[in-house]
Amino acid sequence: MVSAIGERPAPDWTDPTRLALRPVPADLPARLLLDATAQGLVRFDAAGQIEPGLAERWTVLDGGGSYIFRLREAYWQGGTRVTAEQVVRLLRHRLSPRARNPLAPFLTAIDEIVIMTPQVIEIRLHRPRLDLLKLFAQPEMTLVRPAPAGGSGPLRVATGGRMPSLRPAFDPNRADPGDQRLVQPEETVQLIAEPAARAIVRFVQRRSDLVSGGRFADWPLVVVADLPRTAVRLDPAAGLFGLAIVRRDGFLADPANRRALSEAIDREALVAAIAPNWAGADRILPEALDSGAPPQVPDWSLLTLDQRRAAARARVAAWREPVRLRIALPPGPGSTLLHAQLAASLASIGIVLERVAPEAAAELTLVDSVAPYDSARWYLATACLACGPEAQAALEAARLAPTPADRAARIAEADAAMAGDAGFIPLARPFRWSLVAPRLAAWQANARAWHPLNRLRPDAI
Structure with a gap:
């Protein structure tokens, strides 16, 4: 099963x-x-x-x-x-x-x-x-x-x-x-199809051979379960895990203020609180892929966390009004840990972060998507949930580019425009886990985090 x-x-x-x-x-x-x-x-x-x-x-x-x-x-x-x-x-x-x-x-x-x-x-x-x-x-x-x-x-x-x-x-x-x-x-x-908690219990009781599709939100349930060490498998999933700024009014109307949110986040503490060996990310593109330039690196990346937070705190203080933001997150204990880490980071610069349901109105929403193919345009377009007109125009130019060379140049421009827009806050790469019984020896970790049901056993069709 x-x-x-x-x-x-x-x-x-x-x-x-x-x-x-x-x-x-x-x-x-x-x-x-x-x-x-x-x-x-x-x-x-x-x-x-x-x-x-x-x-x-x-x-x-x-x-x-x-x-x-x-x-x-x-x-x-x-x-x-x-x-x-x-x-x-x-x-x-x-x-x-x-x-x-x-x-x-x-x-x-x-x-x-x-x-x-x-x-x-x-x-x-x-x-x-x-x-x-x-x-x-x-x-x-x-x-x-x-x-x-x-x-x-x-x-x-x-x-x-x-x-x-x-x-x-x-x-x-x-x-x-x-x-x-x-x-x-x-x-x-x-x-x-069942919730993660029920699926984990079924696997522990040896009533199933595979639990597929695990994400960060349910990972803490795996940690406390009585599982064989070899049963837990992680995929090196390629994709996006971060926050899209979907409302751009008030404090978030200014790109510098949007950038302040990203500066304040302690990514090392955030990923360590949820899962071991999960690396943080501070840029949208993991590598150049089909872009004509290396990924855009935020200008604050060489600063210490204290230096970054001092600059961000000054932006919040200059606003002269309390800044309260809402973040839409899925249910699950991993989401609770994520919210706690983000709330602590933003509290350090004077912002209160409230958690709301996935479909509720919010200023921030989580993007947790595995890339279907290896194109920088997918990363940029997926991150652009509510980006500004300049970034949207750059992405459209990349889509319509007539040659591969022109496309690479336009994608690089779109990456720069997205960095200037500061409408997406990268946090990490997608976290994907499975529970696999020994007899499913053909299961393989992969960047797509995709495991076809007909390719689980060595003798499968």
Whole structure:
């Protein structure tokens, strides 16, 4: 059994095509189910690397201006064969506004998707992009037809309900297809969506083999649980963990005042209070990636914490009115520790920080997102929840850049504009944990923090 930590009650998964045809879900259990029962042109393997999905191979032409995919022999769950025409139609739907796909803003370079032969399709781009495959491997880009056709595997729903059982789907490309019809009990994966506390207890009682999707908010529960030392696994997740300033009035209308908040925070104490070996971050970009310049480093980074707080305290004192801010955080003991550390840091410069629920009105909100692909534009655009017009214009120029060289230059300018805007406060990189039983020896830590249900055992399909 696999426990996927969910932020909402488990849906009835008797018919996963209903889930797949609605606007793309964001919660982990639904994403895992989509990835298991359907696939796009490509998908992620256990190490977070690209492997074939519906496409058996592909060619990138014109420096990323064209992607040509040769489709393999595949079948929908209902038994009908996958065709190039269906793939093109479903891809176009995934990119349409009605799909409300969160990846759509990073796929705007796509010009058209066309059928070249009954087995070959081409994706043509307005502007060259060399980073599309990792986006196409995301669960949000899986292709599903209405029931009874469904998805194309690699797993299928054997029994539905709120704790669905998944079994290997028939794959004509595997050797000995007759053997596939004899599914062994150990090949079944049972998926359950539940809160972290319940998932941890289930694992401790050996009633599950994997707890997936753990975040900082529930990490203290892991620390106090009676777990084997080898069961706890951490992912080197790439992405953003920080505070977006979403209201820019009053004290926060001035970029220098917004910068004062970031100066005041003791990042070393903050991450140490929540989890061991979690490193803080003071900049948006972890490295240059596809930017034409190194990441922007805040001008206060060489100052001591006392020096930084003295300058920030002077900004607050000059305001001559009490400064009270609200921060929207998810539930969980890790969030309580995070709020305590942030409140102490801001109190040191004269600001009172109040914690509110995730959907409540607030000046600050937490961004905790794993990067779907390795582009500096993703980091900057994700951090820009409410950034100013100059930063927004720089990001738009980066999106529309006609060549890779021009794009790199525009991204560097956007990074500088975001630093000047001071609308995002970096704190660390995303913290992701799993609990893994010894028999799931194929589980691998990776930068995407993504663990496909069909890639957990060494003998998995």
